[in-house]
Amino acid sequence: MIEQEAPTEGRRTGAHIAAVIEDRIIAVVGRLLHRTAGWVPRIDAYTCFGTPRRVRVLGRVLLGPRRIGSGPPRPVQRGFRSFLTLPEPGHRVVVTVGDTVVETVSDRAGYIDVEVDVPPEAPLHPGWQGATLRTATGAEARAGLLVIGDDVRLGVVSDIDDTAMITAVPQLLVAAWNMLWVRAAARRAVRGMPALYGRIAAAHPDAPFVYLSSGAWNTARTLRRFLARHGFPPGPLLLTDFGPTDTGWFRSGRVHKTTSLRRLMATFPRIRWVLIGDDGQADPEIYAAAAKTHPEQVVAIGIRTLTRTERVIATAGAAKDDAPTNRPTRPTSPPRPDVPTVVGRDGDDLAAGLESVPHLLAP
Structure with a gap:
């Protein structure tokens, strides 16, 4: 067994005061719920991915009530149940x-994010493992693992909110309603997007x-079902985590997307990516x-x-560095002459524009 070094966050110094307060509250409340309410550790496994090696x-x-930590999940549930944990x-x-x-070891927010090296003499087979x-x-959980073969040359990175799914993030009240109360089955897809991805x-x-x-x-879990x-x-x-970090009160969505894209491209240097998002936040600039x-x-x-109304909703309450700096709905210029940028109201429009990209929508 290989033991990974404990996350450095657990030994950090000079952390933002909000993160220090949050850590102490979690520690005190966690001990209380464990002793008095019988809350127990459980693990949520997210979809994993990587190369054969x-x-x-x-x-x-x-930590959660035993009734959440045991038994199969309900097929449809309201979003607030996902937050009844610590x-x-x-x-x-x-x-x-x-x-x-x-x-x-889980980090200060309970997350596990670890890279596992597979013996070179026994690489994983491409596909779902x-x-x-x-x-x-x-407590045990089984995660789906997508192994991407060395011969794969094309991939898709897609935003979800207002790109695949009609939503209203980050407007605070509407976002809270969507996350905490709306059932997964009630969420609507952006027209034409499933067909385009298909x-x-x-x-x-x-x-x-x-x-x-x-x-x-x-x-x-709700997003996977959607x-x-x-x-x-x-x-x-x-995805990312709400709440304070070592450097501020809230995490930056722009930084999260930028660093995630950089890491994807470093991990899969031979893959060329189709980047799909919306102009409600900073996707055009990030891409x-x-x-x-x-x-x-x-x-x-x-x-x-986005429509004018969708755009107002999407940008209201956004962190300063997550809001788009361009007000026009269409990019004023492409990022590079050789990287086509297609804009459209929905998946049907985007599909029509992407038809011109050789071999993208047809073998």
């Missing part, structure tokens, strides 16, 4: 991928779809910057243009 395993250790920091977790076993996460108290998947059966959003990890219900290709989610930095790894950019 190295995979990224994602999950979260949480992070369990510093909890040891054993990760198993094939015959490789790694031990790691599995990983197991087991806590020190015996065409790309049909033309490129091995293409990975990565759903990159500034939404909270607490909504991962994507499956509306026929979107399955794929890993890359343009990625195309300028990694022009050989971006095949096209697709931007859904």
